[in-house]
Amino acid sequence: MPSRGWRPFFCKMGGVTIQNCKTVFIGENVLFDTNFPEDVILEDGCGITAGCVLLTHFKNPATGSFTRGKIHIMKRAYLGCNTIIVKPVTIGENSIIGAGSVVTKDVPANEVWAGNPARYIKSR
Numbered sequence: 001m002p003s004r005g006w007r008p009f010f011c012k013m014g015g016v017t018i019q020n021c022k023t024v025f026i027g028e029n030v031l032f033d034t035n036f037p038e039d040v041i042l043e044d045g046c047g048i049t050a051g052c053v054l055l056t057h058f059k060n061p062a063t064g065s066f067t068r069g070k071i072h073i074m075k076r077a078y079l080g081c082n083t084i085i086v087k088p089v090t091i092g093e094n095s096i097i098g099a100g101s102v103v104t105k106d107v108p109a110n111e112v113w114a115g116n117p118a119r120y121i122k123s124r
Contacts, residue, residue: 003027017041033057041072051082094124
């Protein structure tokens, strides 16, 4: 299935908020939160490569309830392979997240972050 067009279209039908399916790239084996897919927002031109995981909720073991947060990936942001994004996070415009990173906090626009947890590497 093409990574532009069809795969984003089916993700949108599954509840993920995608602005333009024709410009968004979603690679193979990308996992979106199945409990709250509407909390994932993908803007024009962003790229999510193979094996990424986007989680918008956690279960609190003490109370048994879920805590939620939105994941917002802005225009032309790029996630490397096997990146894990945990709620609530905003990835700024034109930012790059290195492969295998775990993003736990907001990434400003035009920056490169990588690592576990993801840290600032340089500006673009």
